[in-house]
Each structure stands twice: as structure tokens, then as C-alpha cells.
Amino acid sequence: MKCLRCRFEDTRVIDTRMGGDGFSIKRRRVCNHCGFRFSTMETPVREEITVEKRDGRIEEFDRQKIATSLRAALKKGDHQRERVEALVDGVVVQLLNGGKKRLASAEIGMVVLDVLKNFDELAYLRYLTVYQSFANLDDLKNQILKNETTI
Numbered sequence: 001m002k003c004l005r006c007r008f009e010d011t012r013v014i015d016t017r018m019g020g021d022g023f024s025i026k027r028r029r030v031c032n033h034c035g036f037r038f039s040t041m042e043t044p045v046r047e048e049i050t051v052e053k054r055d056g057r058i059e060e061f062d063r064q065k066i067a068t069s070l071r072a073a074l075k076k077g078d079h080q081r082e083r084v085e086a087l088v089d090g091v092v093v094q095l096l097n098g099g100k101k102r103l104a105s106a107e108i109g110m111v112v113l114d115v116l117k118n119f120d121e122l123a124y125l126r127y128l129t130v131y132q133s134f135a136n137l138d139d140l141k142n143q144i145l146k147n148e149t150t151i
């Protein structure tokens with residue numbers, strides 16, 4: 001996003017927090033050129049996401065499930081509700097930005113992994129392990145391979 005003051009192309013996020021309603025994300029940004037600071041608000045376009053299980057069943061997207069799987073991967077010190085919720089928000093925002101209304105559980109797993117990778121390498125690896133217990137690992141591998149080949 002461009003700087004509001006000098007219009008420099010490159011600003012970076014220095015703080016991200018959830019809005020009071022839990023459905024928005026506020027980011028504090030700083031311009032890499034002039035140091036100007038400003039805030040942006042990110043709100044999802046409200047759309048329902050459904051999840052297609054491997055056996056073809058359709059379920060509603062459940063934040064709680066994501067939170068539970070995240071907690072299993074995070075180290076104890078990162079179990080605070082706010083932190084887990086912020087990570088879930090990161091997942092939801094990415095899913096909504098992807099624009100798909102129906103997602104395979106493996107696709108959601110990929111997004112969770114993506115969010116975790118940026119947050120904590122160990123949690124990322126642990127999630128990979130946890131993932132095997134509730135999803136088909138082959139799906140995940142295929143997604144990873146697909147991702148790597150499209151990069």
C-alpha cells in the first residue's frame with residue numbers, strides 16, 4: 001500500500017490487531033521512505049465458507065476447529081486466546097481473500113500452514129504432524145507439491 005503522505009510505494013506493517021468486533025483487522029503501517037505512520041482496516045466481505053471433507057460430506061466452516069488444531073501445534077506460551085484468535089483471523093482472511101466458497105479441508109490446512117510458517121517454524125512443523133491425525137496426508141502432500149510447482 002502506498003504512503004498517504006509521500007506516495008512512496010512501499011509501506012510496512014508494524015502492528016496488527018483484531019478489531020473489537022472480532023471481524024476486522026487493524027494494521028498500523030509505516031512508510032519506508034518518510035516514516036509516516038497510518039492505520040488501515042481490513043474487513044472481510046461476508047461470505048459463507050463451506051468445507052468439503054475427503055469423503056464428500058459438506059460442513060460449515062468452523063473457526064473453533066481451526067483454533068483447536070492451532071493450539072495443538074503452538075507451544076504453551078502461545079496459547080493465549082488473543083494470539084490464537086489472531087492466527088485464526090489470519091487464516092479466515094486468507095480464505096476469504098481466496099474468493100472460493102467451497103474449500104477442501106486440505107486447502108484450509110495449507111492456509112493454516114502458511115499462517116503458521118510466518119509465525120513460528122516449530123509450530124508449523126508440529127501442525128504438519130497434527131494434520132496427519134485428522135486429514136489425509138496425501139492430500140496435503142499434493143497441495144504442497146502443487147504449490148511448489150506453481151511458484
Ligand SMILES: [Zn+2]
Nearest residue numbers: 003006031034
Ligand atoms: Zn511516505
